[in-house]
Amino acid sequence: MTHWLIAPILIPLLGGILQVFMGYAPISLRRTLAIATTVLMLVSAVVLLLLASDGSYRIYAFGNWQPPFGIVLVLDRLAALMLVLTAVLGLFCHIYASGGADEGNRQFHALFLFQLMGLNIAFLTGDLFNLFVAFEVLLIASYGLLMHGGGTTRTVPGLHYVVLNLVGSALFLISVGMIYSVTGTLNMADLAVKIPQVSGNNLNLVKAGGMMLLVVFGLKAAILPLCFWLPKAYARATAPVAALFAVMTKVGIYAIVRIYPLMFGEGAGELANLGMDWLFPLALITLSMGVIGALGADNLKTLVAWQVIISVGTLLAPIALGSVAGLSAALFYLVSTTWTVAALFLVSELVANQRGMAADSIVTAPKMRHRTFLSVLFLIGAVAAAGLPPLSGFFGKLLILQSVEPGVEMAWLWGVVLVGSFLTLIAYSRAGSIVFWWNVEGHLETPEPMNNRVSISTGILTCLTMLIVVLAGPVSDYTRATAEQLHDNRGYINILQAPVHVPKNPLIGEIN
Amino acid sequence: MELLFALVIGTLTASGVYLLLRARTFPVIMGLTLLSYGVNLFLFATGRLATGQQPVIGTAASYSDPLPQALVLTAIVIGFAMTAFLVVLSLRNLADNENDHVDGQRNNTPPSNQDQEVTSK
Numbered sequence: 001m002t003h004w005l006i007a008p009i010l011i012p013l014l015g016g017i018l019q020v021f022m023g024y025a026p027i028s029l030r031r032t033l034a035i036a037t038t039v040l041m042l043v044s045a046v047v048l049l050l051l052a053s054d055g056s057y058r059i060y061a062f063g064n065w066q067p068p069f070g071i072v073l074v075l076d077r078l079a080a081l082m083l084v085l086t087a088v089l090g091l092f093c094h095i096y097a098s099g100g101a102d103e104g105n106r107q108f109h110a111l112f113l114f115q116l117m118g119l120n121i122a123f124l125t126g127d128l129f130n131l132f133v134a135f136e137v138l139l140i141a142s143y144g145l146l147m148h149g150g151g152t153t154r155t156v157p158g159l160h161y162v163v164l165n166l167v168g169s170a171l172f173l174i175s176v177g178m179i180y181s182v183t184g185t186l187n188m189a190d191l192a193v194k195i196p197q198v199s200g201n202n203l204n205l206v207k208a209g210g211m212m213l214l215v216v217f218g219l220k221a222a223i224l225p226l227c228f229w230l231p232k233a234y235a236r237a238t239a240p241v242a243a244l245f246a247v248m249t250k251v252g253i254y255a256i257v258r259i260y261p262l263m264f265g266e267g268a269g270e271l272a273n274l275g276m277d278w279l280f281p282l283a284l285i286t287l288s289m290g291v292i293g294a295l296g297a298d299n300l301k302t303l304v305a306w307q308v309i310i311s312v313g314t315l316l317a318p319i320a321l322g323s324v325a326g327l328s329a330a331l332f333y334l335v336s337t338t339w340t341v342a343a344l345f346l347v348s349e350l351v352a353n354q355r356g357m358a359a360d361s362i363v364t365a366p367k368m369r370h371r372t373f374l375s376v377l378f379l380i381g382a383v384a385a386a387g388l389p390p391l392s393g394f395f396g397k398l399l400i401l402q403s404v405e406p407g408v409e410m411a412w413l414w415g416v417v418l419v420g421s422f423l424t425l426i427a428y429s430r431a432g433s434i435v436f437w438w439n440v441e442g443h444l445e446t447p448e449p450m451n452n453r454v455s456i457s458t459g460i461l462t463c464l465t466m467l468i469v470v471l472a473g474p475v476s477d478y479t480r481a482t483a484e485q486l487h488d489n490r491g492y493i494n495i496l497q498a499p500v501h502v503p504k505n506p507l508i509g510e511i512n
Numbered sequence: 513m514e515l516l517f518a519l520v521i522g523t524l525t526a527s528g529v530y531l532l533l534r535a536r537t538f539p540v541i542m543g544l545t546l547l548s549y550g551v552n553l554f555l556f557a558t559g560r561l562a563t564g565q566q567p568v569i570g571t572a573a574s575y576s577d578p579l580p581q582a583l584v585l586t587a588i589v590i591g592f593a594m595t596a597f598l599v600v601l602s603l604r605n606l607a608d609n610e611n612d613h614v615d616g617q618r619n620n621t622p623p624s625n626q627d628q629e630v631t632s633k
Contacts, residue, residue: 162597166548170547181559
C-alpha cells in the first residue's frame with residue numbers, strides 16, 4: 001500500500017484550508033501559495049502516472065479496512081491519466097486566474113483548490129457512494145466559482161445549474177440506494193462481482209438503478225436532453241473557471257467509462273452492456289445539437305461552450321460502441337479536447353478584454369491590441385477543435401473513425417462526425433474572420449494590455465495540442481493500454497484480494 | 513409498515529417533483545427539500561425495514577444493516593448545505609432581478625442590443 005495515492009487529495013485540501021484562513025493576507029502571497037499547491041498536485045499526479053503505467057492496480061484502504069468493507073482509493077491507468085489531465089489544466093487556469101481574475105473574492109483560490117480536490121477524489125475513488133460525495137464536493141465548489149466575479153448575468157444560469165445538479169444528486173442517491181438494496185455493497189469491485197449474480201425480480205431493480213445512474217452521469221456530461229444548462233452557464237462564467245469546467249463534463253464521461261465496462265461489461269450476464277444502445281444515438285444527436293449551437297452562437301464564449309457539447313458527443317459515441325479501439329481513441333481525444341476547449345475559453349476572454357464594448361461578440365469592431373498573438377492562438381485552438389490536421393484534434397477524430405467496425409454504426413458515426421467537423425470549421429472560420437479580420441475604422445479604449453501571466457498561461461495551454469502531436473505515439477500507447485485494462489475487469493476485481501497492512505502489535509488483535 | 517413507508521416516500525417525492533416544476537424560486541427550494549426527504553427515507557429503507565434490531569454484529573441473533581444509516585447521515589449533511597446555498601442564491605436572484613422567477617424575467621435585456629450599438633459606431 002503506497003501513501004502516494006492520497007497525495008492528490010490531501011495537497012489541495014490542505015492548500016485550500018490554508019487559503020480559507022488567509023483571506024486577508026496580501027494577494028501576492030495568496031497567489032504564490034495557491035500556485036505552489038497546484039504545482040505540488042501536478043507533481044503528485046505525475047508520480048501516480050508513473051506508478052500506474054506498469055499496468056497494476058494500487059489501492060489505498062482508509063483505516064486499513066480490507067475491501068469491500070471500507071472505502072478504498074484505487075489507482076489504475078485511467079485514474080492516473082485523468083489526474084494528470086486535471087492537474088495540468090488546473091495549473092494553467094490557476095496561473096491565468098492569478099493575472100487578475102482572482103480579485104474581488106477573497107475565497108477564489110480556496111474554492112479553486114477544493115474544486116480540484118473534488119475532481120481528484122472522483123477520479124481515485126473505488127466506492128460508488130464516495131463517488132457521490134466527490135461529485136458533491138466538486139459541485140459545491142463549482143457553484144461558488146460559477147458565481148465568482150459577480151454580475152447579475154451570472155445569477156440566473158447559476159440558479160439553473162445548482163437546481164439541476166441538486167436534482168441530479170437526488171437521482172444519484174436513489175440509484176445508489178436501488179443498487180445497494182439488491183447487492184448489499186457499494187464497493188465498485190465488489191459490485192462487479194455481485195451484479196452478474198443478480199437474478200429474478202432483483203434484476204429489474206439493478207437495471208433501473210443502472211439506467212438512472214446513466215441519467216445522472218449524462219446530466220454531468222451534458223448529453224442531449226440534459227445539456228441546455230451548459231452553454232449559458234459556461235459562457236457567462238469567468239474565463240479560468242469556464243476553462244476548468246471543461247473538465248467537469250469529462251467527469252461524467254469518466255464515471256461512465258469507469259462504471260459501465262466494470263459493472264455492466266461483457267461478463268455481466270443479462271445486464272451486459274446496459275444502456276449502451278441508448279447512449280450511441282444520444283451521443284450522435286448531442287454532437288449534431290452542439291454543431292447547430294456552434295453555428296448559431298453570437299459570441300466566442302458561447303461558441304466554445306457549444307464546442308464542449310460537440311466534444312461530449314464525439315467522445316461518447318465510440319465509448320457506447322464499447323470496443324477496445326474505440327475506448328482508446330475516445331481517451332486520446334478526451335485529453336486533446338479538454339485542453340483545447342479550455343484554451344479557447346481563455347483566448348475568448350483575452351479577446352473580450354481587448355475589444356471594449358464589443359467584448360467577445362461575433363461582430364466587427366475596431367482593430368484590437370495584440371491582434372496577431374490572439375488570432376494565432378485562436379487559429380491553433382480552432383484547428384485543434386475542428387479536427388484539422390496537423391493538430392491533435394485531427395488524430396483523435398481519426399482514431400475514433402478508425403475504431404468502428406464496418407456496418408450501420410460506422411455509416412452513422414462517420415457521417416455525423418465528418419459533417420459535424422466541417423460545420424464546426426465553418427462556425428470557427430466565420431467567428432475568426434469577423435472578430436480578427438473585419439475591422440472597422442476607429443479606435444478602442446482598451447482597458448489595459450495583457451499581463452505576462454495571462455498571455456503565457458493561455459499560450460502554453462493552447463500549444464499543449466502540439467505537444468500531444470509530438471508525443472502521439474506514447475500517448476496513444478498509454479490510452480490503448482488503459483482501454484485494455486478497462487475492458488478486462490478481472491484486474492479491478494482482484495483488488496478485493498489485495499493484502500492490507502496487518503498491525504504488527506498482536507495486542508491490538510486481542511481486543512476482540 | 514412497508515405500505516405506509518412506501519406511500520410516505522411516494523407522496524414526498526411526488527410533491528417534491530411537482531413543486532420543483534414551479535416557476536418561482538421559493539416553491540422550487542421547497543420541492544428540492546421534500547425531494548431530499550423522500551430520497552433520504554428511501555436510502556434508509558434500502559437496508560430493509562425492521563424494528564427493535566441492533567446495528568452491532570454479535571449482540572443479537574439478527575442485526576439491522578448499519579450502512580444505510582451512515583449513507584443517510586452523509587446525504588442529510590450534504591443536502592442541508594446545498595439547500596442553505598440555494599436559499600442564499602435565490603435571495604441574490606431576487607435582489608438582482610427584483611423578481612423571484614426562476615428565469616429572472618425582468619431586466620432580461622438580450623445582449624444583442626449592446627452589440628448593435630457597437631457595430632453602428
